[in-house]
Amino acid sequence: MELLPLSEENGCAPRAALLLDRTLAPTRKEALARALGSGRPETREKQRAALPDQLSPLPAIEHFIGCLQAELNRVKQTRLPCSLLLIRVAAPDVSFPRQAAVNLTKEIAGEHHLAPLDHATLALLLPGLNRDRALRQAGAIQQVLAAETEVRVKIGLAVCLARAVPAAREFMDMALAELQKAEQRTGDIFYSFQQQEEDDACQVTPEERAQLFSLLHKGKKE
Amino acid sequence: MTANKQKPQIICISSGKGGVGKTSFSINLAAALSARSRRVLLIDGDLGLANVDVMLGLNVRHTLRETVEEGRDPREILVEIMPGFFVLPASSGVPEMASLSYEEQAFLIDSLERMIGNFDFVLVDTAAGVGESVLWFNNWAGKNITLLSPDPTAITDAYALIKIMKTRYNKKDFHLIINNVKSRKEAQEVFANMSAVLENFLGVKPWYQGAIPQDSAVAMAVRQQKPFLLAQPKARASLAVMEICNKILS
Numbered sequence: 001m002e003l004l005p006l007s008e009e010n011g012c013a014p015r016a017a018l019l020l021d022r023t024l025a026p027t028r029k030e031a032l033a034r035a036l037g038s039g040r041p042e043t044r045e046k047q048r049a050a051l052p053d054q055l056s057p058l059p060a061i062e063h064f065i066g067c068l069q070a071e072l073n074r075v076k077q078t079r080l081p082c083s084l085l086l087i088r089v090a091a092p093d094v095s096f097p098r099q100a101a102v103n104l105t106k107e108i109a110g111e112h113h114l115a116p117l118d119h120a121t122l123a124l125l126l127p128g129l130n131r132d133r134a135l136r137q138a139g140a141i142q143q144v145l146a147a148e149t150e151v152r153v154k155i156g157l158a159v160c161l162a163r164a165v166p167a168a169r170e171f172m173d174m175a176l177a178e179l180q181k182a183e184q185r186t187g188d189i190f191y192s193f194q195q196q197e198e199d200d201a202c203q204v205t206p207e208e209r210a211q212l213f214s215l216l217h218k219g220k221k222e
Numbered sequence: 223m224t225a226n227k228q229k230p231q232i233i234c235i236s237s238g239k240g241g242v243g244k245t246s247f248s249i250n251l252a253a254a255l256s257a258r259s260r261r262v263l264l265i266d267g268d269l270g271l272a273n274v275d276v277m278l279g280l281n282v283r284h285t286l287r288e289t290v291e292e293g294r295d296p297r298e299i300l301v302e303i304m305p306g307f308f309v310l311p312a313s314s315g316v317p318e319m320a321s322l323s324y325e326e327q328a329f330l331i332d333s334l335e336r337m338i339g340n341f342d343f344v345l346v347d348t349a350a351g352v353g354e355s356v357l358w359f360n361n362w363a364g365k366n367i368t369l370l371s372p373d374p375t376a377i378t379d380a381y382a383l384i385k386i387m388k389t390r391y392n393k394k395d396f397h398l399i400i401n402n403v404k405s406r407k408e409a410q411e412v413f414a415n416m417s418a419v420l421e422n423f424l425g426v427k428p429w430y431q432g433a434i435p436q437d438s439a440v441a442m443a444v445r446q447q448k449p450f451l452l453a454q455p456k457a458r459a460s461l462a463v464m465e466i467c468n469k470i471l472s
Contacts, residue, residue: 201389202386202389204378208385211423212419214415
């Protein structure tokens, strides 16, 4: 028997697995540990199975939508956030998605999902990443792609938090709306983050303050 | 056969403004509930600038910081104050603990949920302000107590906290305690005013949980590092806390 360490304690994934015999090859064992440790068993295998053809390194968008829905369900379950990037280059090219996937190898972790929307646009799902971390990731991706493709790269980002989990298509639309903003305006990265809007909505207004203090003012007059 | 055990009641005690008396009230409420034969866990929710241990004269070696950073089981850091009254102390002077990541928050809540089953009540004494930890502790709790005093700043901050909890987390039940009042009449006036504003602007009808009068016994007990309920059980503030305790139990 062998104890296979999987992950640091994070409340979402098992910490170790007990292998009953030693029949697994070291590479297979490593892949298994990585997949189990991320709490997403066999993600890469599933992705490979979903490849539209042998030439593309990326899974079909239908598979991506399925992963997106699964991740959104995980947000509800684990209360960890999830971010979605839509990345678009200014000069569409049939080879862009494949080339971008190669260029971004270093930027994309094992549990991230990348898929092409069309010849100019990629969708990248970042499980567990909050707004700040996703923005940092978006910045790094933009730099890599802009350097490689020498064209302008625009990114739309949507962040999902546990308190309001949208459906997969709705989440895609949120990111798409931000991408459109990025294309229409001078900035390159736009994001939608519910908390920002809520913060404004939570602010105590002058009318509320006036009524809160009315009793005190009344007391002074008396 | 398994026992049909109910979950403990989780009560979050917040105020928005600091210095309103959250910690003092929390430890006295915990003492009152345990005096009524209930098993009570008091969590110091001010994770980066803890005070519960100071108010109780404890010199703790282990804190919730070790749970978050090292994965230590919270049961190992429990301190028993008196029969049925336990404290989970937090760290002081650790800014990282005041702004936990989502992963750390989820892990902490998960660790706490695994160990609260044996208690009748879990009280969370939160930090001042409307920081993330205050909000997620309030969201976690089944009952939200907001402490305020007749000061305009305390009233505004309590209102702001309730507004955030209602707007962002759709919380609807808020129990108000008016602390440091000159008279019962003053407490009722403050509550009536707050209640009117909450109803008018947020559609929230708060519950009147009680009031605690100005009492020199409170400041004296703080200096003695003891709950005033134990130091001076007949003091006006102690009687008020017992009244609130009875209301919670009823």
